[in-house]
Amino acid sequence: MGEVRKLHKKLRQIENLEIKPFLTQEEREKISRKVELRSRLAELLLQLSAPQQGQGTVGDEKERMKRQVEDSLEVVVSQSPPAKVPRESSDRVPSQRREVAPGYPAESQTGTSEPQEDPKHNCLRASWEGARFRLRLLEGHSDIVTCVVAVDNLVISGSRDTTVKVWHVPTASEQRNLGGHSGGITGLLAPLPEYCRRLAKSLSLNEREQFVLSGSVDCTIKIWALSSGCCVKSIYTFNAISALCFVPDGEGLIVTGSDGGKVEVWSWDTMENCQSIKAHEDSVTSLQSHGPLLFSGSAEGGVSVWEAQCSRAAPLRMLHQWSSAVTGCGRQNGATVSQLTLSPRGDRVFLANGRASLKILNWRTGSVSKVANHSSVAGVTDCVSQTGGVLIGSCFDLATGESTLNLFSLPLCKYLVSLTCPEYPRILCFTGWLTASGCHRWVTGGRALTVWEQLPANGKQRGDVTAKRNSQLEASLEESGTDTEEDSDGKTDSCSASHTTDLSNYPCSKMSDTPLPGR
Incomplete structure (x- = not known):
């Protein structure tokens, strides 16, 4: 081994x-x-x-070998002994205590527990089994697609080829090519309609105008009017942008992350810089807003939580900061790691950092748990997202080159089904929403930009991908202390926060799974 x-x-x-x-x-x-x-x-x-087969049994039967190789990962995993859950000792610090997910009973005095049957989860799982998706490629970018956002029936994609493209999803056609950046695109955002109306009014444009913002390594933020494809505003940031986000609180805030670890804030009304903070030691790879809260993740594996406040001088206030020693998402033995991406929900943040598992950080307490996102350590998890009441994690198999989207029910994070595409490129970004008919529509980016269209359950159309269950992922919630081969090189220290604000009474809004207007 x-x-x-x-x-x-x-x-x-x-x-x-x-x-x-x-x-x-x-x-x-x-x-x-x-x-x-x-x-x-x-x-x-x-x-x-x-092991009993000789060297000459492979090579002549190509298809047979392919099937054996695809099955070998599951065999290797099944031969490994099950991970043992360590009993909690009395001398552990409180931040290392096991966090039991909602719906899972606490351990009894004998140290054993049985998951409760969840009728809602079972019903959702049954509805997903056999679900079919039609895949359509959006061809036009000449390099990796790094980010995607959706606005009504339009999808906007940003690429390392320096272009931003606008696509009409129902017809899978390119509508506009927004060229103007001199470096790769690293972030896209679409402000809420009320903020678009305010900007349109200030620019004397139609009040129904929609805008999209793009950030690039060329140190600029560009604001595009989607109806014309024109750049109506450009902001020079003095730092290469590695992440971009919008905080819809008060006047509205544009937030950028830099490759040097800075988090910077720009006023939506004045487009002026109003705050610059050295927040992380390495590149900021992910920025996500959740009501008045902002979450930032960095390449070194740290996660920070911020609150928007009514202050022009300092509109963001740090609430908490958790290092890679807590999240377990840091570099291991100096090896190159995939960028950390995150998706917040309530008091939890779902983390993907290029390993075979998704991690769940309780940003109030610093407790961490894991959800298996692959049946062996050969899996690479690049992005995590939430849409229509499900959590979706992408996974790429290093051994076979297969891409998979794994679905988990919310809020329990229990495994539902998988959508696997043999020989499909690695998925690096994701956006999704529900159509007016209640079906899922997703767009994934990476070396390919693809629309995933869920087909009606009663339809007779044949889908390109069918949702199936993977028995290896059934027990998806793992104990945070049970290291697998994927993180055995990186030892997690005591879970201690570098910033200790009391958040026990801090209100946290709930995430909405309501379809976006006009979709």
């Missing part, structure tokens, strides 16, 4: 190198070995799953 672990590590590093903005010659040479390493890994997994 030693060589298998080394190959997993090398393939993970290569996959992460491929999404970097710039590559050295040495890095290009490493990437060129991906096919060779993947073939070697497949061969080793096949030997582990069937």
Whole structure:
């Protein structure tokens, strides 16, 4: 298994190198070995799953070998002993205590617990089993798609090729090409209609005008009018932008993250910088708002929580900051890691950081739990999102090159189904919503930009992808202390916060799963 672990590590590093903005010659040479390493890994997994077979049994029957390789991951996992949940000792610090998810009973005096049957979850799971999706490619970008947002029946995509494109989703056609940046696009946002009306009025445009903002490594934020495709405003930030977000509180705030770890705030009314904070030690890779709260995640694995306040001089106030020692999302042995992405809900934040599991951080207490997002350590989780009452995590299999979207019910985070696409490119970004008929419509980006259209349950159309259950992911909620091979190199220290505001009585709005207007 030693060589298998080394190959997993090398393939993970290569996959992460491929999404970097710039590559050295040495890095290009490493990437060129991906096919060779993947073939070697497949061969080793096949030997582990069937050691009695000789060397000559593979090679002649190509299809048979492919099926065996695809099944080998599950076999290896099934041969591993189940992880043991450590009994809580009396000398642990409070922030290391086990957090029991809602709907799961606390352990009895004997140390055992049985998950309660959840009729609502069972009904939701039954409705998802066999669900079919039609996939349509949106072709036009010449490089990796890094971000996507939706506005009514339009999807706006930003790419490393420096362009922003507007797509009409029902017809899967390109509507506009917004060229103007000189560097790769790293963030997109679509302000709420009330903020669009205010900006339209100040620019003497139609009050129904819709706007989208783009951030780039060229140190600029550009504001585009979607009806004309014109750039109506450009803000120079002096720092390469690595993340972009809008906080819909009061006058409205544009928030940018930089590759140097800065979080900066810009007034929606004046477009002037009103706050700049060195918030993280490494690049800010994710910014997400949740009511008056803002969550920032960084490449070193830290997560910060901010509150919008009525102050022009300092519109953001830090509530809490959790280091990588708490989140467990930091670099391991100096290895290249995928960017940390996050999705907040209530007092929890779902984290994806390029590993085989999703992590759940309680931002009030610092307790962390994990949800299995792949059946082995060969999985890479790049993005996590919430739509229509489900949590969706993307997963890419390093060994087979398969992409999967795993669905979990909310709020319990219990596994529902998986949508797997053989030989589909790695999914790096996601947006989703419900159509007027109640069906799901998603758009995923990466090396391919794709619309996922859920087909009606009573329809006769044949779908490209069918939702199926993966038995390996049934017990999706894992104990935060049970390290797997994926994080065995990185030891988690005591869960201590670097900022200790009392948040026990802080109100937190609930997330809405209501379809967006006009969709």
